[in-house]
Amino acid sequence: MDLQTLSYIFVGATFALYLGIAFWARAGSTGEFYVAGGGIHPVANGMATAADWMSAASFISMAGLIAFNGYGASVFLMGWTGGYVLLAMLLAPYLRKFGKFTVPEFIGDRYYSQTARIVAVVCLILASITYVIGQMKGVGVAFSRFLETSYEAGLFVGMTIVFFYAVLGGMKGITYTQIAQYCVLICAYTVPAVFISMNITGNPLPQLGLGSSLADGSMTMLDKLDMVVTDLGFKEYTTQKLGGTLNMFVYTLSLMIGTAGLPHVIVRFFTVPKVKDARASAGWALVFIALLYTVAPAVGAMARLNLMETIQPGPIGAPDGNLVYEERPQWFKNWEATGLLTFEDKNGDGRIQYYNDKNPEFAAKAESFGWQGNEMVQVDRDIMVLANPEIAQLPNWVIALVAAGGLAAALSTAAGLLLAISSAISHDLLKGVFMPEISEKAELNAGRIAMAGAIAAAGYLGLHPPGFAAGTVAIAFGLAASSIFPALMMGIFNKKMNSQGAIAGMAAGIGVTMLYVFQHKGILFIPGTSFLGDMGANWFFGISPNAFGAIGALVNFGVATMVAKVTAPPPEHIQHLVEDIRVPKGAGGATGH
């Protein structure tokens, strides 16, 4: 069967499954809509959390980042898993004991302040919207590549599917579909990895394959990769850094704190029955995430090796050492058609030279071979996972499976984010602030309308992605790390933290982070509006803007502690509340009252 028919079958079957689940798991109450009735088993919740967390970025982009950044990409591997340690120990069990529906609700009650609640709602919506745009784009791209539809048509199909199960089922529908989506995405990720690891090293486990010898026994896979890339003037794979050591340190910390502060992840721990389950569930989530995250380094390294060897099959510098352009493989042509892979025959020899022409030492050597610059003008990192099965010449059904997996990853995260946005609007703003007397039925309908509105808005932004979409990940993590995480953590661990301290801390944390990001990328990402003039990139100790959330969090902690010292301590009943959430005994189901 040809690839397109297979892709339609795989994607069609998974979509039918999601719709079936949506119909079965309809939400009948606000409790079911916001927290799935609070009765989700911790293992099931862990699986749903993993799907919720692993987005198109984890599925599609991360292995590409690893392939081209080698050791430097460890910041993503450690950052996006280490956050779960913080969640499991510092937040999840206590927020579950508190037993309400949303993150802003906790902040509003703990800091006895509607202002704090509204600040939290704003942070949550900003962080979630910037995140959801990327998911929508992922859906459109996966459709347009594999089903050969237009980007727009792909986006509409994706929106319709999410609409059905998220609006009908709320958190309950989302949870059960996420479990199905996890199964699809993890198969789609590991199956090709097992094949490729077998081919290259003979070891079927990618985690071990990465540290094994090549199938011919000549040398280890990583030594070979180091040799292949350095021979062409690139940095050594296993030691190349992302910025400097300090940048890597702060970057990892920002991603960890940001992960623990992202509201669509935190809210998943409100759905389990007990405090004990919240602790275990964080562990299960990490098990399911680690399944993908420990495979990703192998996928990245092996994709890089395959790519290099495809283009440079013979000795470097020999006249026939490079791939003849006319004999390029089919995947090369497919990705050229998308514009994500571009070749330019600079020296007119009809062969492809792929090397690091930014390395002066090697560039000089290349010139003596008659090479006139790197001819792989563009190799988009995001194509690595999607092209990998084709590069490794795996059967068509594996490629179709990868398409279904990419869609599952993007849809599951989009649904989780949309729920976080709609519950912030219907529960925190409408019921919490503007119409406290609203009936449960009306609130449930409001939640559904907010969800439909959020889907429409996300779809619109997906169709007309603002020019700054690429820079917004820094904002999402920066906001979560610099505002939400510190406010939650101090709310639990510092009994004396008061509303003035928390609000000042959140404002200062966000302020500093935003200033640094905007200084680099322009105010609201409009180029050329960097207000302090040109200060050089990463001027603060070489820290990149994406890595700045940890500094924002430190500022938040510092300012909050100072302000709380000079203002009145929180009232007695709030201090009792904090003492109460610290012990598991007496946790009821999550309620909105």
Add this chain to the structure above:
Amino acid sequence: MSDSNGNAAAYWSANLRLLTMCLVVWAIVSYGFGILLVEPLNAIQIGGYKLGFWFAQQGSIYTFLVLVFFYAARMNSLDREFGVSED
């Protein structure tokens, strides 16, 4: 009343001790072995991995897993010991 307060305080400080211990390990494997000490550790080779590289891309993640389950299990027994369990 004072007794139950004292009990809650003892439970909380036992929790904080456990927490600190876990977070120290968390920081050592990731920030320590994976980033700050990566170069000296890379001199050691395990299988086909340089040790520092292994911690950064594999070992730290496995350690995180063990830590979360260890913490959950220890907390469950602390809950029972101090009589604050939900069951």
